[in-house]
Amino acid sequence: MDRSTIIAGFGGQGILFAGTVLARAAMAEGQQVLWIPSYGPEMRGGTASCTVIVGDTEIGSPVVDRADAVVALNPPSLAKFEAIVAPGGVLVVNTSLIEAEPTRTDIEIVRVPCTSLARSAGDDKLVSVVALGALLARRDLVAISSVRDAIAAIVQAKRPQILAADLAALETGFRAASGVLVPA
């Protein structure tokens, strides 16, 4: 059974990074994964999105017409992707930047001020990691420990100095969406 997640927002919000973290975590757990960026002529400030499909068997369509989870980090992303959340799915809304209210009543809406939480964790650009933490608090896509490992594996190689902030951002998002402490 495939579970698809779309992370969408402005270019520069770490969309592709968060998707890569999710994909690596799922891979480390032995799952099949397909990661697809929106690879149009995006630029910083433009819209970007990333689709991560996780499953037990080989993944089929790279095009998702009903997503199990959507993370909307800016207003255009909410407008574009709210409709394709599958009934019973989850929609994470970055209330720091999105004033509009989602209209769906058949899905779970998780409202988290991701950008402000990212800032308090150390950097605005961690907004996607905060949102990923929030998503994982509501959906058991991968274990949070796998996500920590994936972040460490990616960040350690290039910018080890930001690892602590990344992990803090993940934890902040998780806590904001669950109201409980992150499991060890």
Place this chain on the structure above:
Amino acid sequence: MTALNGTLERSRTVAEISTTPTNPAAPERVLWKGNEAMAEAAIQAGCDAYFGYPITPQAELLEWMARRMPELGRVFIQAESELGAINMALGAAATGKRVLVTSSSPGISLMAEAMSYMAGQQNPMVLIDVMRGGPGLGSIGPSQSDYFQLVKGHGHGDYKVPCLAPASISEAMALVADAFEIAERYRTPVAILADGTLGQAMEPVVPAYRTPPRPTNDWVADGAKGRAPRVVKSLDLQPEHLERHNLELQAKYREIEAREVRWAGEHLDDAEIVIVAYGTAARVARTVVERAREGGLRAGLFRPISLWPFPTAALREVAGRVRAILVVELSAGQMVEDVRLAVEGVTPVAFHGRMGGMVPSPGDVLAQLRELWAITEPVPATGHGPGHPRRHRPGAAASGARSAIGAPTAAPSGRTPRSTAILDELVEVDIADALTEVWR
């Protein structure tokens, strides 16, 4: 998924292939981008020289080669243009080196002339086309609209190039090695048709590679010291000579058609309706088949891996026992012509495609599949009642199933009425005419 090495008889179903790889939890899997995985697979296959020019959506392939090839002491050249790149490749290939050239659609067009020369003078080479939307400069979105161009030969003259179409990143890696082997075995350029999605996506792959054995080349221009000079060229002003050369090329192409067919099937044994698709379109089709079966519609997937040689005989056999075939492409309908030639009218063939960088969604395709099912007649009964799966058995039973198609299926001609429910689903653009042509 491993590539299918071998003839039609050795082709296996996707289900079989999927169980073949190592334990998916094995720690050696890496998350890899299609373009980079194909580049490294070429390096590990023994690629001696790479020539290219940047273009989206294959740029990461060139970037990977720019970093890795000099590290290994091999040749990397970013040429001044695609024309430069392919002609450098021609020269390197004439010396018997393993040569890779990659580009995307507009760049591939620029390379057509030299591809014809290389076919004519029988130079092995591997060309990867990470297809984007056209015509013209088009878009950078994924597309399959270069099928006619590459599968039908690419440049001028009577020639063909074997064309391989991967549907996953691990399959793409395996096919790169296969492509070098085919190129050298038959002394021909070989094309790999990928698309922007496959190039840009990441999937976990086991970094396992294959290095085809080096052939002993008795034709290469690698220095004539101590032997008679050899000439590698395509010019021959003697019509008698050139016709004989053409006949030799054609004999080679018949041999390729007999030996290098590759395809994969999924749920074909009991399918009553089949989608034919390759590459990314086949990935969409796999999801459609799953959803159709969840809803009780026994759908199957036939996935050509070699686009030329096309799996004509295998598809014809499948066509003989299904009520209809839906061809799905990221194009206006190109492979569908080869499907029709293979099917020879034994069952209706319909087409659904998106263009310009658009990819059909599973929901769109499923709606088309259901409509096609609704407007076609069941395969005449051969002892199977409704609700009883038609079991395909190999061997004698297969020919029996084919011969059971004596009575023609009643297919509509011309335009067919569409239900409004389906039209409602086609909200994005007006592709309501996408399934109006049904051939028998």
